[in-house]
Amino acid sequence: MSSSPQPTTPEGPTGAEFRRGPFRVGERVQLTDERGRMNTITLAEGGAFHTHKGFLNHSEIIGKPDGSVVTNTAGHQYQTLRPLLADFVLSMPRGAAVVYPKDAGQIITMADIFPGARVVEAGVGSGALSISLLRAVGDGGYLHSFERRQEFADIAQGNVETIFGGPHPAWHISIGDFQDEVLKAEEPGSVDRVVLDMLAPWECLDAVATVLAPGGVWINYVATATQLSRTAEAIRADGRFTEPDAWESMVRGWHLEGLAVRPEHRMVGHTGFLLVARRLAEGVEPLVRKKRNKAEFSEEDLNAWTPESVGERTVSDRRLRRVARDARAGIGEA
Template sequence: MAKIKQNNYVLFFYNDSKKWLAKISKNEQLHTHIGVIKHSDAIGKEYGSRLVTNKDKYVYLFEPTIHDFVMKIQHGTQIVYPKDLGYIVARTGLTSGQKVVEIGTGSGSLTSFLAGIVRSRGHVYTYDVEPKFMKIAEKNIKKAGMSKYITMNELDLKKAKKLPHSEVDLVVVDLGDPWNVVPQARKMLKGSGGFVAICPTMNQLEKLVSVLVQNEFSDIECTEQILRHIEAREGKTRHSFRGIGHTAYLAYARKAFFGKKSAKKSRKVKTKTVSKNKVYSSKK
């Protein structure tokens, strides 16, 4: 049985809209509308147990998942929501041991989620140009326990003269102008490697896809993930009036080889042969 210890993280769960993520410290107390939750009362208990507050309300002691960390982290920028995170992993086939490059660290939520998938043999290399946001992301990544599997870099890959990686499995882009790093992403990816970009608007999506085609990407797919919560109660189940609406559009593509170079070479050879025939015919 996993027992809660000092410095462990615990999700104090009351209901779906009232839950608190905390690092256990025996001298700390959490003051809420349902009463005072003493950290010391959680120490030694098994995850899944429950505590009773001084207002006779109870909370469950859950072991936080990466989903909990993503939803409870400090937001310096807009986060990528779990409904989108799940689809990214499913569509790309991301798995343990793979190498990922992320362009645009943001708050570190996507970074942490990706690291949680590729660990313990894989690694995520993330790049950003905003020191302020990177400090927030570093704190969030550490909180999620993913520091070991993530390398953070302050570098603008748009301007990089030499790209730091090659033969990576996946490049994920979370920028306002993702099309500007498509050529760089292509150079870093292995053949058939995956590319994913998070786009807030359809205009961005349209421009991005055009550039992806120009840079010889195929299997291009653009999606929006819609998630509806259901309030399941005996005799009166219905969809929830509370929910998350539009968050982002996702663009997925794979590095391909269109054969443009070989086609050009073939045309040149054919033209040269025709030219010789014409000259020969002229002399004859």
């Protein structure tokens, strides 16, 4: 399955026209009340937002500029804003865990995803990372996403088309195993960046090394320390990449009220590890780090990589079909 390229709109890059100007019918709007509670609604002709404290007619919002304050029938005020990308990602229909905004931002920066880049990704999930990658490569770039399950691809396509207001000209999505399909779709040495969010990225070593251009970046998103270790050791043993680097990021908000300035009690802690390596030129030997012990894995270790063994929840086909319908319904609302 692939989305057909579409020309850049006269209003600017794809989706830009939905990010500025007055509120219009079909747009999502984030309402925040005096207590800081947020609700997201989709504007409709004749629509209304009801609570136990009165209701707010959508007509009070339609035509007003972003950042307006409106009052409902009971005199309660709401701040109206267009949801940011982070807001959309955390509330969009999903069939799999999404890549959190903090990790997507790290991937875009640390993998140097630039406008016009040729990028391939695998493990599309619900499309959260795909949206960030498309924003980074722009209409003149290229993103080819590979997903093993049709249901996840449907959910991702619905979410991508919702936020961009239709198909994105740089995006193509294919169904199948990355290590097989990418070799059919991409010429050797033609890809600038490879982004993998999957259970066993080390199984894709040959495919990545084949399609990635010399100097190109390969970044992996993995959930557990054992996955991180196995991937790093496989990259080292392969000999076609630079020494891998790994890190994680954690985000802690702060409470700001008068002199009561302190860290919030909750934070976004561990979500995943990022591991990055770069493709060496053909025939070049990698520099070998001194005093590095060679890791060994037993046959039992190698056969233990199943979604259940690393704590992934199994999602039923019935639930995926329902989420896919919700994601596709969002296209008509955008």
